[in-house]
Amino acid sequence: MFNTRSKSRRAPQGFQPPQRGALPQGRAAAAHGWSSNSQLHPFTRKDENSRLFHYEQKVKQAFAEIEPTLRMLSAAQHEADFVGRAQALVKSELGLELPESLLVDSWIKPLDIGRLYAWCVFETFRQMSDEFFDTRPLADADDFEFQRFLEQCGFHTLDVSPCADGRLAHVIRYVLRLPYKAVRRKSYAGAMFDVEDSLQKWIETEMLRHREGSPNQAAVPTRYLKAAVYHHSSSKPESEGCAAHGSDTQKAAAAALAKLQAFRQSVENGFCCGASIDLLLIGMDTDNDVIRLHLPDANGEMDVDRYVDAIDLFNATRNSSGLDAEAAVKRYLEDMSLACGVSQPTAGMMRLSARLLCGNLSQIDYVRQYHGGCYSDIGHQERFIGMGIGFEEVQLRNLTYFAYLQTVEEGAKDMDVGIKIFTGLNARRGLPIPVVIRNDYHGQVPGARDRAEARCHQLDNALRNRFRDFADRGLLHTLLMVRDCQNDGMAEVVGSSLDLQQQEAH
Ligand SMILES: [Zn+2]
Structure with a gap:
């Protein structure tokens, strides 16, 4: 389930509240001289608009808060009781609980903000995906x-x-x-x-x-x-x-x-x-x-x-x-x-x-x-690349760059365009490019789930080979998911470049 976040959240003491208002409302509205009270077109479905906006705002705000929250975390990493306070902050701002292993060594080495960032993006997406298939927020009765x-x-x-x-x-x-x-x-x-x-x-x-x-x-x-x-x-x-x-x-x-x-x-x-x-x-x-x-x-x-x-x-x-x-x-x-x-x-x-x-x-x-009649994010502002087959739950603007493909070689052009876009959005600023690799399968076909999982790993390897420079510098992270679309189930995670247990074992 998606975490329901309290409206009157307050950052724990010692942290500066993040810059809010990442959603582009007031500025563009003023620029275009249009207010929400202006008359709507007689054919406009007002209730549907309100429902769609509520959902868009909730999901996009969840992603928009990741970066300001991590900025606060970064600034406070040498303070006493950092781990406890960081968890409290992330819980309060993002509704997430960070893996302790991403925080514990902060007294001796700098926090790996890139890994924290990728983890938060993946976890926010996973929760959004679960909520989508669980509560059908965009379902149409018709x-x-x-x-x-x-x-x-x-x-x-x-x-x-x-x-x-x-x-x-x-x-x-x-x-x-x-x-x-x-x-x-x-x-x-x-x-x-x-x-x-x-x-x-x-x-x-x-x-x-x-x-x-x-x-x-x-x-x-x-x-x-x-x-x-x-x-x-x-x-x-x-x-x-x-x-x-x-x-x-x-x-x-x-x-x-x-x-x-x-x-x-x-x-x-x-x-x-x-x-x-x-x-x-x-x-x-x-x-x-x-x-x-x-x-x-x-x-x-x-x-x-x-x-x-x-x-x-x-x-x-x-x-x-x-x-x-x-x-x-x-x-x-x-x-x-x-x-x-x-x-x-x-x-x-x-x-x-x-x-x-x-x-x-x-x-x-x-x-x-x-x-306000014109999006303020008229350029690219996607949060992650979605690669593979599936992503029914992504129905929102400027959240995901899609690369539908069976193999990286076959979808090379789409991936190159995606990595180019995210080089500008993330990598140039030192933030990793989060890629969700997904393969939906038909549950009634024997062995389909295993093959979907194997394809995720193949795509992961091929992606790392093609963009080795990004991967070697920690600028490419992946989350691997499969979903039984036949039975309309939820997507399940089958791997990640942030697989903390696996890395700790090595
Ligand atoms: Zn285009």
């Missing part, structure tokens, strides 16, 4: 309703590949307001998803429809829908866009579209009888979560220069009645298609697009309500 809706729109699966950038990690649950369990998410640097991996997933999905009628019968004429999400930064387009595409928005959009088309082509070439899929290209402004939807025409074709901007929709509908939001958005989309002189997408694609845009209107207000 998982089944969404699946039914998707099928009514003519699709049986929604598979989304955003960029691996941590500023897009909340794209499913927050930015698009979709139930995370009903959507497949797999992130790649630059949204450059693996076509073979997607093809494999498509085959698996179609096989399940034939064999089990899940999620619907193969005879039902629905299709697999693949979406890619690229991104840009409206306030700093030259420097805070997509690192994998040199911050070039046009290039990022064109590359994502080309990947989508290659996936469709591979399905059409590889399977007869008119097999095909549908595609959707989405752009996202990481400053304020406003999306651009590249609506496909009647033939399913999209254009990088033709899109609906959610902020235009927001302004055009801000005086509407809040009664039938999706119908109003659909009318807006129909008008836009007419104005552009392109053929309209299928009725189902139109309905789904209206729903995605509607969800985004709530998120636009969310950023206005709680972040």
